[in-house]
Amino acid sequence: MCGIAGQCDFRGDLERDRARVQPMVDTMACRGPDDQGLWTSRHAALGHRRLAIIDVPGGRQPMTVEENGETLATIVYSGEVYNFTELRAELQGRGHTFRTDSDTEVVLHGYLEWGEDVVDRLNGMFAFALWDARREELFLIRDRMGVKPLYYYPTPDGVLFGSEPKAILAHPSAPAVLDTDGLRELLAHVKTPGHGIYKGMREVRPGSLVRVNRDGLTVRRYWKLEALEHTDDRDTTVAHVRELLDDIVARQLISDVPLCTLLSGGLDSSAVTALAAQKLAAAGAGPVRSFAVGFVGYEENFSADPMRDTPDGPYVRELAEHVGANHTDITLSNDELMDPDARAAVLRARDLPVSIGDMDTSLYLLFKAIRGRSTVALSGESADEVFGGYRWFHDAAAVNADTFPWMAVPGRSPLDESGSLFDPGLLQKLDLPGYRDASYRDALAEVPHVDGVSAQERRMREVCYLHLTRFVQILLDRKDRMSMASGLEVRVPFCDHRLVQYVFNTPWALKTFDGREKSLLRAAARDVLPASIVQRVKSPYPSTQDPGYERMLRDELAKLLVAEDSPVLPLINRDAARALTEQEVGSRSLESARAKIENVLQLDAWLRRYQPTLDIAG
Template structure:
């Protein structure tokens, strides 16, 4: 895992612009604390920050391929999980390799297949390839968009990088946000429109896409998408197919030259992966290390809610005993969560979801002390249709994103000027309808089946990118790599066409996955009801952010004041609002605090 940067200009000689490229690359040093690298030609400058995971000596970047005609240069972030098979295939075609790295395999894959190389890859990746022969830049991103990739065009230059801060470090890119960006920020929150980067004139390469740039045009192509067809496998075959893909995926994702550990919440997803990984470790007479998150006084403070049925820790212990892992429980207090609230915002260069990201960042910070790579159960709920919303009529029939159904109060906290400017309900509806038009519905499905497919599409293409962004930024901020086996595109393709009644077999969410994991988990863990990522219930935390919000409201220089209904937000911060509950107010206050600090720290210009 690494960080990448690049600057291409077809009309200007940028070969002596090392200071600017170094500033861009240094901005993401956290993504690659182990090494840096630069490469320059007359019209191209590539930078790289490296986190060593595979082939410490041979994976140096930017990596070059040279022949009699020209040079091809690559800067790459991610892992190619099928690189060993690809290497064998390429060697049969006459390619000669100098290293054992997946980076060199990707470079030779481009030499062999050019832009079609992405059709041969299984992995999580974001890369930039400058082809001197064609004077062409290719930016490519993995199928689901696990690894980030942003770009901007300024004059005759194309700038790209792993994070927004890379582009903002270039003198031609200003931190400007227009009406469209404000609408994304306040109408959709952190679950933004794919490809939209909030900042004016900055774009994100969507998952499953690549972009080709030449001196006179930019061409975006989708190389992977969900295709609908009738699912013909019986229940037994479906279970065995899921189990087989997951076993293969976990085996591939355990390959590393650095220690690999596993996240473990005691829920189905992380527990199943821990079971599969634990078995692989036992084959080598090794013990898998696992990590969980808990909060100070959690046993005293825990309250069941819509998304969290019970505490994780008892279930974590059950899995640890069954699989035989060496476990580490990381405990966080409310004060630590308040103190670090803004770090995830700085990691993603955009406001996020507060404590749910802060705790993840602090967890990864602790895990980094012992390891470099971890497995995570992220995305199982999206691809297996595991969220409660999938079987509730109110959400299935809503003509809006399901996670926004109960957030209509957002409009009430905006200033009248901003409401007029961004038209919240119209913007939300517009973006929802755009997403609906993309869906490959299947002929012959009834209304309920169509709505379930629609919701599945929304979660895979809209909600999942937000979750993956959260995981990438909070982990890479600590120089830590997190792998997500449930994002293997083969699994996602297969499950897309598995009917909801099969996914929820045995009358329980993700019933088909529970059956697949019965070979590695005890039944009580397999059939534990879903409980979401943990959140602190300590009232000290809520009180801390409420006081912080009141301080912002009382400071005339706070940039957010012109954007909000000050008195309404004051009532929420004081806990006297009659509509918004404590749980709702926590997420709202966190988000507003981050927006205010983001406007200040990034010196955002509203245009």
Template sequence: MCGITGWVDFERDLRSQSDTVRAMAAALAHRGPDAESVWTDRHAALGHRRLAVIDREGGEQPMAAEESGQVPAVLTYNGEVCNFSSLRAELTARGHRFRTRGDTEVVLRSYLEWGEHCVDHLDGMFAFAVWDPRRRRLLLARDRLGVKPLCYAPLGRGVVFGSEVKALLAHPLVDAVVDAGGLAELLSYVATPGHGVYRGIHEVPPGTVVIVAEDSITSRAYWSLRPTEHTDDWDATVETVRELLADSVAAHLVSDVPLCTLLSGGVDSSAIVALAARATDHRPRTFAVDFEGHGERFRKDVWHEGADAPFAELVAGHVGADHERIVLSTADLADPLVDAAALRAQDLPRPIPDMDRSLFLLLRAVRSTSTVALAGEIADELFGGYKSFHDPTLTGTGNFPWVSLNLAIGPHGMGNGLLDQALLREVDVAGYTADRYADMLGEMPVLPGETVADRSARLASYAHLTRWLPLLLARDDRLSMATGLELRVPFCDHRLVEYAFSIPPAMRTSGGIEKAVLRAAVSDLLPDEVLRRPKSPFPVTQDAGYGHVLRHRLEAVATDRDSPVRPLLDEQACDRLLKEARPVAVRGWGERRDVEMLLQLDSWLRAYRVRLDV
């Protein structure tokens, strides 16, 4: 996995601007610790940071094609194309000659063969930029689900782009400004396709190509999530899901460096581990996160039915994995350096930063022995793993299901309880969220003959896949790459996504069982205890000592008259909480989330010197 960046300007001569692009690439050093390079010509400068996973000796980037002494295209690329071997054979048959054995040159020659439509031929996770000197245009492209990130900002007569916002902010002409719309996007917990939060910065939406020409910037969606009529019966559906998932897992195992799997003991990650064990002839390596004393302290809440550790160990023993449990202490979670690293990785404050820190520490530990890890992300979104798929009080609210669920928890469910309510009304987070929901309804494809109940359930799936999943994938990518680890997500195979999305909701949750199809598809691979286990999200510590840490940090921010978060702070709400002279409650979401979000905002505003224009 890698970091890409660049600058195109149709007026300026960029041959003297390599230092600027090197600075942008340096901001992505964590994504590519193995190599750095910059390519420049008159109107384009491309940068690359490399984490070598396949073809470690070849595959240097940016990679320039050469034909008769000319350079028809230059590529800077991040990702893994799973079907690169078959594409290479097809391109060879069409007359292309390869100098390397990895997927980078396959992507480059796919562009030479099919132009911007090369993306239709690529399976996997990717984000790349191609500068075409003959056409004087830049192509930006992103994979169908948005596993790999890519953002850009128009600048003069051109653009700057990068894998992460920090690369753009390293350019001297790009400022960190967040206006009312950006703040509403940040606080809504909804990922609007293309929205970059920072003013003037945009994401390339998943499944989209952006073309930058001298007089225009245009975008085209080459893929979208659309249901088709599902005619398979139960047995055929289960068999197809098994085949598609097994194929995807096998494709994601290709690596020239050590590889492992993250294992929580839930059905999703356990399925990946079991299928990976069948696809290889060596003992799988697995990792799980846990907390000191978690087994003794654990209490069931609205999200977590039970601790992960016993289930993860059960699965590891069942498949013969070499399993390691990474045990975190409160001191680990409270380490200011870890907090800063997790925030810096994402460029934005996020609603569940304690989870981010736990995941960061897990991934950092994994990186000590592995360069690639597989994860079980998005199975819940595909197969109906969330409560919101089954509860009509959440799917029929006219709001995003997870927002409705958070609001149902109580007044602090959204994590905004310590923020100034007048400011929130002025920014109109609720209205912003309602508008984004209406936008989604307008694009949601209709399946003829679908019942109201089925459409409601499919809408919940569509919302999660297009407005919630991007937040999860962004978190996974940023935190893994911050440690120099490549994270692969087999459930994001677009063939599997297309098929699963079209499965009737009643079949997905047959018998009232969440993810019934997926459980049936791997029923011969996993212990019954795991197959029967309810959905449980990423674990969080329940140590009261962590609540003391949060309280002390809240006191420090609340009494700091120079804190940049003060304009956002509801001082009375903060005072009421502090006067109770107790640690912040760490069980459940409400109070903990309020405090965590405020602290994250303060750290972000300081670290990025963000100017709020609201």
């Protein structure tokens, strides 16, 4: 797991221009605290910051293959390929020799053997840049589900690229400009595949390959969800899901550094932790280490809300005891959640004001605490998108709404136009409802269908596709940024493309065969979990309920409103913001109101730090 950055330029001489590329690499220090490297040729510069996971002494990058003193290809790579041992054996059988035990070298030799089609053979989460010196071509390649990020910025003579926008923005050819569509993308709470938000910047779409050569830049989708007829019966389907999960977890436990799991006491993280414990015990490598996050007084004062029926704590403890985990709770206070350094770190990690408040800050602080004891963590992220776990999957009004289902749940969007803290004239100019609708139509047009199914099955296929290609990207990006800001690698077993493709084509009636959410996962993992967790209703990532936290937020907003140098002031409705600061804080904060405040505060901090040019037409 690492950070990459670099440039391809067919007119200049990058061997003489290292000083412009090195700052790009330096911005990735948080993603790779263990080592760094920069390789240059006349037309390509590839930089790397390393978080050492596999083959700690031998896996240095950039990595190059030479023949007769001539460079054939060079790679900078971020992520993990979980089937690299099998690929290595196959490549050795074809005559390749290896200097290291790293998966990076396997990917590089795989390219030399199979060309760009090597990507079809990789199982993992990855983003890499590969320079083919023989053809003078650069390839930018991202994993199928987009677990690892990769951005690029076309230039007149080539391209800039990086794991995060900050790497590209560190180059003088890429100014931080936010145009109308960028601001729409930022405020509309949609995730358009390929949209980089900053003007001129693009994100490599999940399952895509970008080729750059003297003829220009081309993009190819090498993988996407397909519509296939599902012929397995219930028992066979459940058995196959379990078979896949056993294989996935076993593969993702491979690490040369300390490893743990993230545990919330929900079905998803508990299944991963229990299966990991089982595999480690069988290998004589247990117990599994696990970590959970909580807040001071949260469990004692918990009050059920529309999204959460129960606190996580009792279920976390029960699962940890059930599997014999070496468990640690990370308990956070309001002061820690509001700590300026922590909130600034979240902004630096995101590069954009897209924070979801305490849920981002707490995740960053959790990962920071874990990093002191482990370098790799397995997460239950994405199971809800794969198996249909969110409550709105089972809400007829949300499912049948003519928009993204998560946008149809009342109070879900902090930037909903009703009660918004943004300037009404700005909102009218941006037309966020129209932007969301266009994004939704584009997403629907992509959905692959099978013939001969009911209207409900057809609609649920659309709902699942929207989550697997749009909603999950929001959460994966958050998980990657918060973890890598701490130098922690987080693996996501439920994003294995084999599992995603198989379950996507499983009929909705089979996904909910017991009348509940995530029926297939519950059935597949039932034997390794306590009954209470098998039956627990979905509860999302926790958010503090302490009214003191909102008071602190309102105090910060009140200070902002009287500071005439606040750059966000021209963009907001000051009267609405002032009225919100004067409202009485109830015993339980409304997340939608809190989120509005969080967004204004983060936007102000982003405008101060990044000083972007706002190029808003109209």
